[in-house]
Amino acid sequence: MNSSAGQVAIALAQAIALMMSVAFITYALIIVVPFARDRARRPGNSRTLDWHFFVPALNEEQVIGRTLDYLRSTFPEAHVWVIDDDSDDCTGPIAGMRARRDPMVHLVSRRGPNARTGKGDALNAAYQALSQWLPATADRSGTVIGVVDSDGRPASNCLDVCAGPSLFGDMAVGSVQILVRMLNRNDRHPFPHRGPWLNAFGHVLVRLQDLEFRVPISAIQLTRRFTRSVGLGGNGQFSRLSALDTVADENGRPWRGALLDDYELSLHLMLTGHRNEYTQDTFVDQEGLPDIRRLVRQRTRWGQGTMQCGVYLRRLWTSKHVSTIGALEASYYLIQPWLQLIGTLVYPIPGLVFLANYAAGPEAMRNWVLNGGWMILIFYLVAGLGPFVLWGPLYLRRCEPQLGILRATGLGFGYSLYVLLFYVTSWRAFTRILRHRSEWFKTARNAEYVADLELQDQLVTVGGLQMLTEMMGEH
Amino acid sequence: MQSEPGPAGPQRPSGRDGRVRPARVLTGRLPAIAVLALIAISLMVFQYQFRHLEAATAADLYNLVTPTLAASSAPIIWFGLGRSGAFGLVITPDCSSALLIAPLCGLGIALMIPRRLTVGRVTKALTVAAAVMVAGNMLRIGVIALAIRVDGIGTGYQVGHLVLGSLVSIVCIALALALLTLILTSRSGQVLAALRHRHRRVAQ
Numbered sequence: 001m002n003s004s005a006g007q008v009a010i011a012l013a014q015a016i017a018l019m020m021s022v023a024f025i026t027y028a029l030i031i032v033v034p035f036a037r038d039r040a041r042r043p044g045n046s047r048t049l050d051w052h053f054f055v056p057a058l059n060e061e062q063v064i065g066r067t068l069d070y071l072r073s074t075f076p077e078a079h080v081w082v083i084d085d086d087s088d089d090c091t092g093p094i095a096g097m098r099a100r101r102d103p104m105v106h107l108v109s110r111r112g113p114n115a116r117t118g119k120g121d122a123l124n125a126a127y128q129a130l131s132q133w134l135p136a137t138a139d140r141s142g143t144v145i146g147v148v149d150s151d152g153r154p155a156s157n158c159l160d161v162c163a164g165p166s167l168f169g170d171m172a173v174g175s176v177q178i179l180v181r182m183l184n185r186n187d188r189h190p191f192p193h194r195g196p197w198l199n200a201f202g203h204v205l206v207r208l209q210d211l212e213f214r215v216p217i218s219a220i221q222l223t224r225r226f227t228r229s230v231g232l233g234g235n236g237q238f239s240r241l242s243a244l245d246t247v248a249d250e251n252g253r254p255w256r257g258a259l260l261d262d263y264e265l266s267l268h269l270m271l272t273g274h275r276n277e278y279t280q281d282t283f284v285d286q287e288g289l290p291d292i293r294r295l296v297r298q299r300t301r302w303g304q305g306t307m308q309c310g311v312y313l314r315r316l317w318t319s320k321h322v323s324t325i326g327a328l329e330a331s332y333y334l335i336q337p338w339l340q341l342i343g344t345l346v347y348p349i350p351g352l353v354f355l356a357n358y359a360a361g362p363e364a365m366r367n368w369v370l371n372g373g374w375m376i377l378i379f380y381l382v383a384g385l386g387p388f389v390l391w392g393p394l395y396l397r398r399c400e401p402q403l404g405i406l407r408a409t410g411l412g413f414g415y416s417l418y419v420l421l422f423y424v425t426s427w428r429a430f431t432r433i434l435r436h437r438s439e440w441f442k443t444a445r446n447a448e449y450v451a452d453l454e455l456q457d458q459l460v461t462v463g464g465l466q467m468l469t470e471m472m473g474e475h
Numbered sequence: 476m477q478s479e480p481g482p483a484g485p486q487r488p489s490g491r492d493g494r495v496r497p498a499r500v501l502t503g504r505l506p507a508i509a510v511l512a513l514i515a516i517s518l519m520v521f522q523y524q525f526r527h528l529e530a531a532t533a534a535d536l537y538n539l540v541t542p543t544l545a546a547s548s549a550p551i552i553w554f555g556l557g558r559s560g561a562f563g564l565v566i567t568p569d570c571s572s573a574l575l576i577a578p579l580c581g582l583g584i585a586l587m588i589p590r591r592l593t594v595g596r597v598t599k600a601l602t603v604a605a606a607v608m609v610a611g612n613m614l615r616i617g618v619i620a621l622a623i624r625v626d627g628i629g630t631g632y633q634v635g636h637l638v639l640g641s642l643v644s645i646v647c648i649a650l651a652l653a654l655l656t657l658i659l660t661s662r663s664g665q666v667l668a669a670l671r672h673r674h675r676r677v678a679q
Contacts, residue, residue, distance in 0.1 A: 007568055008519060008522060008568050008574070011522075011567075011568035011569045011571075011574050012519065012574045012577065012578075014569060014574075015574040015575050015577070015578060016578050018575070018644070018645075018648065019575065019578055019579075019648060019652075022645050022648040022649050022652065023652055025645070025649065026649040026652055026653060314589065317589030317590075317591050318589055318590070318591065323660070324591060324592065324659060324660045325656075325660040327589075327591070328656065328659070328660065371629060371630075371633060372629070372630055372632075372633025372634065372637060373633065373637070375633060375634065375637045375638045376637035376638070376641065379637065379638050379641055379642075383641075383645065
């Protein structure tokens with residue numbers, strides 16, 4: 001009756017899969033609580049602080065003008081620093097013209113070969129420019145830097161909310177991340193010149209990103225308020241200048257080299273004893289990606305960045321500024337891409353065992369399924385999909401009440417498929433690490449992407465496939 | 476669930492990371508890490524003996540309510556001996572808690588390496604989590620047996636084993652992991668103090 005080594009290995013793999021799944025289900029259920037109980041907190045007066053927006057821009061001529069208009073008209077008290085990262089288009093001249101007309105607009109020009117080395121480097125350049133621009137007597141603890149994408153639209157109450165007594169009104173708070181929403185979540189035609197199926201798919205994909213940021217990510221961040229391990233994202237992050245001073249390295253760079261430089265910054269802030277906070281009382285709108293290709297690219301970068309940040313695990317666990325629960329939470333986040341790699345290997349095992357048994361004795365397995373085996377399939381589906389589907393109704397209740405229960409539940413099911421993408425991106429990220437590839441690539445804006453698609457369409461019409469291939473190679 | 480306070484103001488904290496302990500050789504912890512590794516390996520190598528032990532324990536436990544007997548040379552528990560409809564349950568490697576405790580030991584090793592947590596605390600957390608997993612597996616065996624008694628060896632077994640048993644496993648593993656986290660992260664007496672404070676507030 002002794003089991004073979006193979007049997008034990010399969011059983012061990014299934015045990016690991018079970019433990020990982022249960023840990024995730026437990027985590028998902030726990031984070032629902034602070035999300036459901038979160039109430040709006042008292043805002044403050046933004047005039048008690050000095051505000052500077054950093055807007056990194058690489059080939060953003062299509063959006064940078066409107067973003068500057070928006071930021072200056074909505075937040076007249078805030079300075080705006082556009083970092084032109086050696087753009088090929090008119091981003092620099094547009095921002096330069098605004099800077100000459102408006103003393104609250106500043107242009108930081110980066111030029112090759114030191115440009116286009118990553119968003120973190122661009123932000124570091126703005127940090128250094130701001131430090132030079134500020135008088136030596138400036139109150140750096142009363143100066144707050146906000147990072148906004150070139151297409152970002154922070155809500156008009158953003159600065160007052162961030163100045164609230166529990167956020168920058170509290171001197172222990174070093175940074176605040178605000179809720180991120182998808183600006184184009186209601187756009188049903190993200191590809192104006194393509195068919196209805198592609199448009200429907202693109203619309204749902206953007207909706208799923210909106211759901212992801214506003215419900216599960218928001219729930220995780222609200223839980224992190226208790227564990228003191230809130231992470232910063234690329235858009236809608238605010239940091240106290242004095243906090244950035246404490247994390248700047250010997251070269252004066254608060255943002256370091258990881259591909260997930262924003263989360264890396266939040267780790268540095270935690271490690272130097274600052275508190276990172278999160279609020280969903282205000283938001284920033286950004287573009288969601290309606291196509292899989294760019295989404296995969298973006299998430300591969302995030303996955304690789306998370307893997308790179310694994311080097312901070314030791315420091316998290318030895319820092320007196322990070323609580324054990326904070327270190328545990330941050331560690332769980334940092335090992336996620338690795339768990340996804342393991343998951344890809346162990347989760348399919350029950351299915352493979354089933355198939356192997358079926359091949360060995362189809363009749364016996366058919367009887368097994370008909371005599372109750374189907375129940376385990378249903379059980380796995382409920383346990384496997386439940387933690388993802390539940391976000392759909394919560395999205396309806398807390399964010400988009402006009403959606404209706406059917407669409408919201410459908411989005412919940414869609415979300416359970418959407419997360420499968422991360423298994424792909426984790427493997428891509430891992431492959432890039434193995435190949436020592438860590439170059440930074442910017443995600444193209446929707447307008448550029450749609451223009452590319454239209455160009456492809458025209459080329460196909462005019463010159464056939466060969467010409468298209470040649471042109472795409474050049475493009 | 477509280478972290479240590481951050482700096483009251485914007486001053487530069489002394490020491491970039493404010494590290495608790497310098498990174499030193501793990502000499503003091505090596506025996507504990509070695510023991511955990513040994514337990515994990517033993518659970519895999521001697522999983523058959525562990526399953527046999529689980530069967531014997533379950534038999535002793537359920538013998539209090541129904542005639543139950545563990546097979547002397549295999550991980551099998553016999554229920555309802557001496558009555559009509561007696562049946563036996565085989566504890567397979569998939570159904571044993573041995574292979575759930577082995578990864579837990581791996582987690583324990585990972586938690587001991589950074590030197591933040593004392594060996595005692597990690598041991599206590601692992602012991603409690605492992606105990607909950609073993610108890611959960613005992614409960615699962617009982618639930619399967621009960622389902623067979625109620626609904627027969629066909630449907631009863633399938634419902635008990637595949638649905639109710641899986642549910643019991645998930646709940647118990649979740650409980651084990653939650654307790655593990657709570658023990659690792661709580662300050663001594665913190666949970667009790669919070670409960671007392673809440674009780675006083677309710678009383679007022």
